[in-house]
Amino acid sequence: MEYKGYIGRVALDDEAGFFHGEVINARDVITFQGTSAEDVKREFRASIDVYLDFCAAQGKEPDRPDAGHLVLDIAPELQTAMIRAATREQKSLDAWILDRLVAGVGGYPT
Structure with missing residues (x-):
């Protein structure tokens, strides 16, 4: 809905x-x-x-849907592995995660 x-x-x-x-x-x-x-x-x-x-x-700004912020709870070991993978690719963790999310949905949504 x-x-x-x-x-x-x-x-x-x-x-x-x-x-x-x-x-x-x-x-x-x-x-x-x-x-x-x-x-x-x-x-x-x-x-x-x-x-x-x-x-x-x-006088409060409402949470806007799809504001570009995502909070995830992940195991510390997974976070460490992700940081290492991003470092190997010379990317920030955010850029590395974004690449995988875009690939996972079949390209950047328009």
Whole structure:
């Protein structure tokens, strides 16, 4: 689900009998829920609008989706191996990772 560039992921809570969701491309926590597909879509859009209104009222810049920042939790050993590989290729770690991500999605998206 997408609205104003924000992407929502939805899961069914079978025990509680409703769907709950969260925005997955913002650092701030934005959640929503509903009992039907239409409820979830409406609440997703409403949550984004409330979030943007709240940020404006607080004078805070909202997290923009796809802002070019990605936080990963990786094992220290993997990070060390990545740094060594980047160094061998005479690249920064960011450039090395970006090369692999672009290759993984089949080229630079437009």
